[in-house]
Each structure stands twice: as structure tokens, then as C-alpha cells.
Amino acid sequence: MFHPIPYGPLTRLRMAPTFLGKPVREVSAYAFADLLIDTGPSSTASRLVEWCRGGPVRRVLLTHHHEDHIGGAAALQEELRVPILGPAGAVPIFAEGLRMPLYRRIVWRGQPRTFRAEPLGETVEGEGYRLRVIPTPGHAFSHVCFFEEGRRWLFSGDLYVHERVKLLRRIEDVWQHLDSLKRVLALEPELLICDHAGILEHAQGRLRRKIQYWEDLSGQARALREQGLGVEEIARRLLGREGLLTWASLGDFSKRNLIRGLLEGSPLPPA
Numbered sequence: 001m002f003h004p005i006p007y008g009p010l011t012r013l014r015m016a017p018t019f020l021g022k023p024v025r026e027v028s029a030y031a032f033a034d035l036l037i038d039t040g041p042s043s044t045a046s047r048l049v050e051w052c053r054g055g056p057v058r059r060v061l062l063t064h065h066h067e068d069h070i071g072g073a074a075a076l077q078e079e080l081r082v083p084i085l086g087p088a089g090a091v092p093i094f095a096e097g098l099r100m101p102l103y104r105r106i107v108w109r110g111q112p113r114t115f116r117a118e119p120l121g122e123t124v125e126g127e128g129y130r131l132r133v134i135p136t137p138g139h140a141f142s143h144v145c146f147f148e149e150g151r152r153w154l155f156s157g158d159l160y161v162h163e164r165v166k167l168l169r170r171i172e173d174v175w176q177h178l179d180s181l182k183r184v185l186a187l188e189p190e191l192l193i194c195d196h197a198g199i200l201e202h203a204q205g206r207l208r209r210k211i212q213y214w215e216d217l218s219g220q221a222r223a224l225r226e227q228g229l230g231v232e233e234i235a236r237r238l239l240g241r242e243g244l245l246t247w248a249s250l251g252d253f254s255k256r257n258l259i260r261g262l263l264e265g266s267p268l269p270p271a
């Protein structure tokens with residue numbers, strides 16, 4: 001599936017691998033001015049190149065190194081020769097290739113090819129825009145958001161996704177993620193431009209509710225632990241049983257990981 005949707009000066013490019021004609025797991029990239037922000041999975045790379053060919057895109061920015069955001073980058077670089085900028089910590093991963101567990105190779109139909117990227121600086125400027133690069137680790141160590149100050153737009157990659165995220169991967173750091181959410185909230189964004197949820201108004205309320213949900217969950221989990229319950233039981237009581245995704249990912253993606261993170265980590269001191 002490849003589906004461009006205009007939204008004022010932005011274009012949301014909805015992409016997904018399909019199985020028996022149905023989209024499997026959707027992700028979006030965004031075209032704005034001469035920029036393309038993120039590039040979708042590798043299964044839609046040729047459609048993305050065709051859409052960009054002859055159009056205004058002159059630079060590609062990447063929010064993080066996950067396969068559903070960098071899958072079109074190699075093809076864009078090879079066929080259209082557009083420069084690619086990404087978080088400094090992820091640049092070696094782009095060059096060497098991403099190590100992906102089998103379940104993610106199956107979901108996204110293959111693995112992104114390698115490409116060369118330049119590290120992002122503190123801002124990205126062009127005609128009629130100025131994006132601040134905001135480090136937002138947690139979901140991925142490399143994650144950054146892009147904040148367009150004049151318009152108060154936040155290109156948030158996978159920082160938001162939705163208000164009540166209940167499953168985390170093992171390597172995600174929920175306390176870093178919360179700290180990143182607070183950092184972008186302090187910028188007072190108005191539009192949240194999310195790679196999974198789409199273009200959302202009332203950005204600050206959504207970010208506040210997301211922070212509140214995890215902080216409340218942390219309090220409830222700590223109370224249950226004081227009663228002597230283990231991680232598995234706490235996760236089951238607060239979030240329900242694990243689902244198919246946890247089973248298919250061999251536990252990499254689970255409710256238990258979220259509860260463990262909320263219990264084991266500690267809130268970061270205020271910056």
C-alpha cells in the first residue's frame with residue numbers, strides 16, 4: 001500500500017506491506033517543502049522513489065534507525081541522489097546494516113539496504129522553514145524529533161504512536177522515553193505529526209495524557225509490588241494477558257517489558 005494524502009503544505013505518505021491484499025502494519029513518512037521526513041519500509045521503496053521523482057524533495061531526514069522508517073532511504077539515494085541526514089548515533093547502523101529479529105523481517109517484508117547518511121546538526125533550515133533537531137531517546141537510542149518553530153509543528157517519528165502504549169520492546173527505555181515526551185511538551189507544539197497515528201491537533205493535551213498514563217501505571221505497579229506481586233502478575237492485572245504479538249516476537253514485544261521498565265528504572269532527575 002502506498003497512499004499520499006495532502007494536508008495543507010504537508011503530504012502524508014501512508015505505506016504498508018500487504019498480505020492477501022490487506023495492509024499489515026502501517027507507517028507514514030511526510031513530505032514538506034523540499035524535505036522528506038522518514039522513508040517507510042523497504043517493501044514500498046520503489047513506489048516512494050516514483051512519487052518523489054520529478055518532485056520537490058531534495059533532502060531526506062530520518063528520525064531513527066528502525067526498519068519501518070529507513071526502508072526507502074537506499075533506493076532514494078541510489079536512484080534520485082538525494083542527500084540523507086540522520087541522528088549521529090545511527091549513521092554507522094545505516095552504513096553497516098540493521099540487525100533485525102526474524103519476526104520484524106517477516107512483518108516488514110525484508111530488511112532495509114545499507115546507505116550513507118550525514119549526521120544531523122542542531123537545525124535544518126531551508127526556504128520558509130527552520131527545524132530544530134530535538135534528541136528524544138527512549139523508543140530508540142538514536143531517536144530525534146524535528147520541531148518547526150514558526151508553525152509549532154512537531155515531526156515526532158515514533159515518540160507518540162498513541163496515548164496508551166501497553167507493549168514495549170526489551171531494549172526500549174520507558175523513563176528516557178518519558179523524559180523525551182516532557183522535553184518536547186516544553187516546546188509547546190500544536191500539531192503532532194506522528195509516523196503511525198498521522199497528523200494530530202491538540203498536541204500538548206495528547207502528550208500530557210500519554211505522560212500521565214505511564215506515570216499512573218508506574219504508581220499502580222509499585223503499589224502491587226509492595227504487596228509482593230511479581231512482574232508477570234502485575235502486568236496481567238494492570239494490562240491484561242499478553243497477546244499474539246508477544247508470542248510471535250518470542251517475548252521481545254510485551255506488556256511485561258513495560259511493567260519491568262516502570263518498576264526497575266527510576267524517574268530521571270529534572271533537567
Ligand SMILES: [Zn+2]
Pocket residue numbers: 064066139140158
Ligand atoms: Zn521505531
